[in-house]
Amino acid sequence: MIWFVWRQFRVQSVVALGTLFIVAAVAFITGPHLAHLYATNVATCGARGDCTSVRNKFFLNDSTLRTWFGIVVIAFPGIIGMFWGAPLVAKELEAGTHRLVWTQSVTRTRWLAAKLGVVGLASVITAGLLSLVVTWWASPLDRAAANIFGTFDERNIVPIGYAAFAFVLGVTAGVIVRRTVPAMASTLVAFVTVRLSFDRLVRPHLVSPTIHELALKPATMGFGSANGGPFTLMPNTPNISNAWIYSTQIFDKLGHALTPHFVATTCPRLISGVQSGGPSAGFSQGSRVQVTPSAQKAFQACVTKVGEIFHIVVTSQPANHYWLLQWYEMTVYIGAAIILASVCFWWVRRRLS
């Protein structure tokens, strides 16, 4: 049975192995140089002081390749779902060969189990290897970028979950639609929809974020208006290494948000300065806008005054939640794959007769 599944699956597996081979070859050719650059420049920059510019400069290396590898890892599960999953049963139904294979001395359940098992395992292994190679290759760049959540779905183990899910999604579409091309199209649409909505709606809630409070400091604050609204104090997004920051807000001890009205009444000089065309609207300490010393003084006084009552609340996933999130997300996708697989078994046994 396994031989038979493999025999039918030869072309697709060659294409996948080819992709894997090309990615691995490129990664193994360029990877060591990248690691070497990191070791000689970035790793030792602490001793020489200016790390930020060294990191930023290093990060420009192989940036196109990094983008392409990211695209390959992101797209691979969807392609597996379309080209491995959708035709798995649909092609047999279309060609009528299910009448041949279902009347041999193997029950449909075993037949489907072998198909799902062999090709599913191949999907998971290929996606895993691909992610492993790319994760290894990009590790110096990712360390320099210090933004592990920025590449969350292109690295480590989540691509395995995506591949398992996309594959079984494709099989399910094929079993229900019974035609290869429409099944491929619906697989793609469904997979993209699930991934996008999961990213936005589910992932932020998988693990509860950490909340920490910071004092208001002129150095981390800005002043301006959002979308043409009233002028108020605005916190800069704090620079927390490898964290995924959901929000940065200003609250008092009772949890009330800072209102523009409060700023206006507390810091009348700052507001009138803006309205009289003094300092340019929306400056912050970090930006290079020229600010008059008096405006700067007014701003600092305002921040100090407001800071007596208010503080900054940062909601974020810290770096140490990364692996927890990776495991959770992979588990959710694999769980969905298992549920879809049981739908396939039920459908093949009951509905296709």
Added chain:
Amino acid sequence: MTAVLEANALGKRYGRRWALSDCTVAIPEGKVVGLVGPNGAGKTTLLHLAVGLLAPTSGTLKVFGRRPAQSADQLASVGFVAQDTPTYAALTVADHLRLGAWLNSRWDNAAAEQRIEKIGLDGRQRVGSLSGGQRAQLALTLAIAKRPELLILDEPVASLDPLARRQFLTSLSEIVSEQGVSVVLSSHLVADLERVCDYLVVLVASRVRVAGGIDKLLSLHHRVTGPRRKLDNLPTDSQVIEARHADGQSTFLVRGANLVVGSDWTVENVNLEDIVLAYMAHSAADTDVTPLSESKK
């Protein structure tokens, strides 16, 4: 009579349409049974139900006394050649034999290879490049090398040219005489069936119109011709299947073991096709003819 296949009030519905309804039929063991009927009579549906590709909506169906395709063992006992003989176009002939070997516990590889050689196929040939006749022969090889006790063929020759058709049916006859397997073969061409079958079931609109050994059917039916009038005074066990009146002459197809008619009637033998067509045509007129079935005795 032991039945290899027994359907009782069997029905299969797709949505609102019944492809087969209230079908009661018994297929005897050790025979080559031809299942004949017009398109849409439910032949394919009945055969798909028998091999377990379909599940019945109503009624019961037993093959060797069990529900079809319930276990690997049950699947092994029935060989099936589907309509248009589906095979894997991208795989080679040898791949198909390997497939058979992997998917069937009772697979007889020597017999399979012998048949492939006999029909002149090369193991390395891709099945997609074979002719319809060769593909049908390959499908038959797969079905027979699993050593089934019952072989079911759904219109296996419908799409073949006359030569390939004859070769296929000759192969089938050889297999039957060598292996003594029970066979059910569907077709809408009586001539095909007559060549290989020894038992006939005529299925029209899900109902068995007539069923019996071909020799018996031939000896039981006669054409009675005479001047235009009604045919009466028939013995009680005789029945008019079809009546035609034209040009001052009446022609009847009559069923009866002891046919006695007046001296002005001519009685002739009829061929199988005439009998089958009479039963099919008759069903359209829908007059009352008791279906003849040996299983009822």
